[in-house]
Amino acid sequence: xxxxxxxxxxxxxxxxxxxxxxxxxxxxxxxxxxxxxxxxxxxxxxxxxxxxxxxxxxxxxxxxxxxxxxxxxxxxxxxxxxxxxxxxxxxxxxxxxxxxxxxxxxxxxxxxxxxxxxxxxxxxxxxxxxxxxxxxxxxxxxxxxxxxxxxxxxxxxxxxxxxxxxxxxxxxxxxxxxxxxxxxxxxx
Numbered sequence: 001x002x003x004x005x006x007x008x009x010x011x012x013x014x015x016x017x018x019x020x021x022x023x024x025x026x027x028x029x030x031x032x033x034x035x036x037x038x039x040x041x042x043x044x045x046x047x048x049x050x051x052x053x054x055x056x057x058x059x060x061x062x063x064x065x066x067x068x069x070x071x072x073x074x075x076x077x078x079x080x081x082x083x084x085x086x087x088x089x090x091x092x093x094x095x096x097x098x099x100x101x102x103x104x105x106x107x108x109x110x111x112x113x114x115x116x117x118x119x120x121x122x123x124x125x126x127x128x129x130x131x132x133x134x135x136x137x138x139x140x141x142x143x144x145x146x147x148x149x150x151x152x153x154x155x156x157x158x159x160x161x162x163x164x165x166x167x168x169x170x171x172x173x174x175x176x177x178x179x180x181x182x183x184x185x186x187x188x
Contacts, residue, residue: 023096039151046119046148069133084118097156116166123148124170
């Protein structure tokens, strides 16, 4: 092994150890029943229920414009799902609780692998697209999305890098989606 690849491997090991420590610390927060319940509920809503309810509410409350926004969200979500599944199959990163016995999965995972966080990817993409249509929803969607992202680490299901990468992927996907749909922009 060259000295450069040794340093890179050592650097990755150091980062992985630090990341596992963040997982353990965050995961310990769920020892408190109230914290555990909050993040479990947020995680469950992030499974899709909150986004389906949002799409239905947009249609019911804003008619044709709401239908257009809901269709935009649904199309973005379909692409996000395909992308997330492909990345999970490609990376096959074990979940924190599977790699470290000190980390507990406080809820059952939806699939086997960790990278990227599908909940976070979808939450970020949906939030950005929804805010392009309805900026007034920021007060609700931004804290919810942040809570979904935090829940993934605290519940022992994802590493912080899974969540950070999913945030970047979700933002890029939303940006592409907004670029492809004329007349809708996040910042005008």
